Amino acid sequence: MKGPGFGGMGNMMKQVQKMQAEMAKVEQELAGIKIEASAGGGAVKATVTGKQQLVEIKIEPGVVDPDDVEMLEDMIVAAVNEALRQSQELAQKKLAAVTGPLAGGMGLPGF
DSSP, X not given: OOOTTHHHHHHHHHXXXXXXXXXXXXXXXXXXOEEEEEETTTTEEEEEETTSOEEEEEEXXXXXXXXXXXXXXXXXXXXXXXXXXXXXXXXXXXXXXXXXXXXXXXXOTTO
């Protein structure tokens, strides 16, 4: 004899499986998205994926000053951090669309 709520458990498991499949799809989509951010008026550009992987750094030759390497380093850090911030924001929005209230602004590990 089935107790009350066991039928609901099966439905909940199906919903969880569906959500997992949708999350995997979103994560795959995020891996293919590229986000670019710049610093120093575009002198340094950083490109990351939607999965927060740095894939490219572009530096305008005119900003390479051997007497001021620190400024170039600061621009690189600023560009990478901004690209990562935008990537994390995008990932959270896309995953929240799948998880809905379940995520509830808790933030998801790895994103």
